Amino acid sequence: MDNDQITRKERERIWHRTEILSKALDLFSEKGFHNVSMQDIAVRSEYAVGTLYNFFQSKEQLFEELRNNCADKILHVLGPILETDESEEQKLRNFIKTHSESTEENLKFIKMYVSAYGTLTPTQSSSDSDKKSYEVKAMLINKIKEVVNTGIAKKVLKPIDTEIYVLSLVSSLQAFILESSKSYDKAKVKRGLANLESLFLDLLISK
Amino acid sequence: MDNDQITRKERERIWHRTEILSKALDLFSEKGFHNVSMQDIAVRSEYAVGTLYNFFQSKEQLFEELRNNCADKILHVLGPILETDESEEQKLRNFIKTHSESTEENLKFIKMYVSAYGTLTPTQSSSDSDKKSYEVKAMLINKIKEVVNTGIAKKVLKPIDTEIYVLSLVSSLQAFILESSKSYDKAKVKRGLANLESLFLDLLISK
DNA sequence: TCATAATATGAATATACATTCTATGTTGGT
DNA sequence: ACCAACATAGAATGTATATTCATATTATGA
Numbered sequence: 001m002d003n004d005q006i007t008r009k010e011r012e013r014i015w016h017r018t019e020i021l022s023k024a025l026d027l028f029s030e031k032g033f034h035n036v037s038m039q040d041i042a043v044r045s046e047y048a049v050g051t052l053y054n055f056f057q058s059k060e061q062l063f064e065e066l067r068n069n070c071a072d073k074i075l076h077v078l079g080p081i082l083e084t085d086e087s088e089e090q091k092l093r094n095f096i097k098t099h100s101e102s103t104e105e106n107l108k109f110i111k112m113y114v115s116a117y118g119t120l121t122p123t124q125s126s127s128d129s130d131k132k133s134y135e136v137k138a139m140l141i142n143k144i145k146e147v148v149n150t151g152i153a154k155k156v157l158k159p160i161d162t163e164i165y166v167l168s169l170v171s172s173l174q175a176f177i178l179e180s181s182k183s184y185d186k187a188k189v190k191r192g193l194a195n196l197e198s199l200f201l202d203l204l205i206s207k
Numbered sequence: 208m209d210n211d212q213i214t215r216k217e218r219e220r221i222w223h224r225t226e227i228l229s230k231a232l233d234l235f236s237e238k239g240f241h242n243v244s245m246q247d248i249a250v251r252s253e254y255a256v257g258t259l260y261n262f263f264q265s266k267e268q269l270f271e272e273l274r275n276n277c278a279d280k281i282l283h284v285l286g287p288i289l290e291t292d293e294s295e296e297q298k299l300r301n302f303i304k305t306h307s308e309s310t311e312e313n314l315k316f317i318k319m320y321v322s323a324y325g326t327l328t329p330t331q332s333s334s335d336s337d338k339k340s341y342e343v344k345a346m347l348i349n350k351i352k353e354v355v356n357t358g359i360a361k362k363v364l365k366p367i368d369t370e371i372y373v374l375s376l377v378s379s380l381q382a383f384i385l386e387s388s389k390s391y392d393k394a395k396v397k398r399g400l401a402n403l404e405s406l407f408l409d410l411l412i413s414k
Numbered sequence: 415t416c417a418t419a420a421t422a423t424g425a426a427t428a429t430a431c432a433t434t435c436t437a438t439g440t441t442g443g444t
Numbered sequence: 445a446c447c448a449a450c451a452t453a454g455a456a457t458g459t460a461t462a463t464t465c466a467t468a469t470t471a472t473g474a
Contacts, residue, residue: 009441009450016451034241037431048453050434059432161402167386168379168406175378176371195368199375203406216420216471244461255423257464266462 017055020045029111070109071136082143088151096197100189107181157204169200224262227252236315277316278343289350295358303404307396314388364411
């Protein structure tokens with residue numbers, strides 16, 4: 001129980017927290033923020049309502065934590081892909097492909113986010129607690145723009161309107177992921193993403 | 208006051224109804240379904256809360272009516288564009304271009320819808336009252352698919368995965384409209400749509 | 415002008431939660 | 445086994461807001 005090592009109690013507490021977060025995420029992604037009550041979360045996570053408040057200040061705060069986790073995870077998975085030393089073309093291909101793996105995990109986040117705020121495309125910062133996940137999204141979008149712009153500057157990609165291209169790419173990926181969540185079929189998702197890839201890459205590569 | 212002509216009273220009643228609907232639409236599109244109270248609608252429309260219930264059974268039902276109006280309007284504007292006797296290419300171009308006119312009007316609907324359900328892309332019928340607007344959207348998407356497929360069959364368009372193409376086109380248009388709603392600048396919207404048009408048409412036309 | 419019907423009103427009621435609080439269990443050290 | 449310290453429980457409280465309803469206002473036509 002010395003002070004630089006975490007106690008079992010602390011470990012358990014953290015574990016319980018993540019359990020609650022995980023069940024809450026399931027619920028939020030199924031029904032959306034407003035249609036999930038603390039009661040619901042309590043039942044699903046097999047804790048009492050009061051107990052939830054030992055872990056989280058409020059429903060808002062619980063939700064916010066999920067949102068931030070989400071942002072972190074997405075940035076962590078997708079960010080590095082755009083920073084390798086491969087060609088711009090390859091970076092973009094990898095970026096799109098990766099969505100088939102991160103989908104199962106991130107789908108819930110996407111759904112949750114979308115169900116609460118309506119869109120994943122950055123909008124005027126809805127509330128204020130929103131900030132972090134908003135920044136993360138903006139950051140990611142900027143990285144993609146950068147890759148495309150660099151490619152264009154190097155003349156390995158066709159010159160196009162980067163703004164529109166990236167908006168289109170990102171929204172298409174999101175729509176696709178939401179769409180595939182209906183009937184989850186890994187093979188189908190792979191195929192769809194491959195098609196999306198050739199769709200969007202054809203635009204950038206002169207044959 | 209004979210029975211086949213509408214009385215002034217009835218006309219007024221209808222007018223009052225649409226006034227309420229219009230103000231409610233403003234509110235819903237600004238803040239989303241859950242963040243607007245009947246009180247809010249009453250104040251904005253300059254009626255008392257109780258009066259609203261003379262016109263609508265419930266908040267839900269009021270919202271549902273707006274949703275259906277929305278679906279009808281969209282279908283009415285965009286449907287015919289896909290049914291002219293122009294070339295498939297031209298139909299698609301017109302479809303995209305038309306978004307710059309219908310934007311101001313439809314933006315509110317889109318925002319309202321999105322703020323309540325998270326996406327405009329058809330998903331599994333969320334509730335059940337959703338049915339109509341769901342069907343309308345599916346119908347529209349099918350029409351676009353048909354146009355693309357016909358074009359491909361006639362060999363005037365390049366063969367691609369229609370499913371993905373249409374999903375991508377529609378979601379990009381929506382994202383773009385939401386995006387442009389931030390800073391409303393008609394010229395910019397036109398330019399953006401022109402770029403989207405060439406983006407998506409390039410994919411279908413072999414130079 | 416008055417009686418009646420139709421509308422509109424907003425205070426009162428009902429309901430659905432978020433949040434708090436006290437009682438009850440549980441754990442780990444002695 | 446006993447005692448803190450801590451964790452859990454779920455009933456009680458407070459609040460926001462959808463919905464109702466008794467009353468007031470207005471319109472209609474004799």
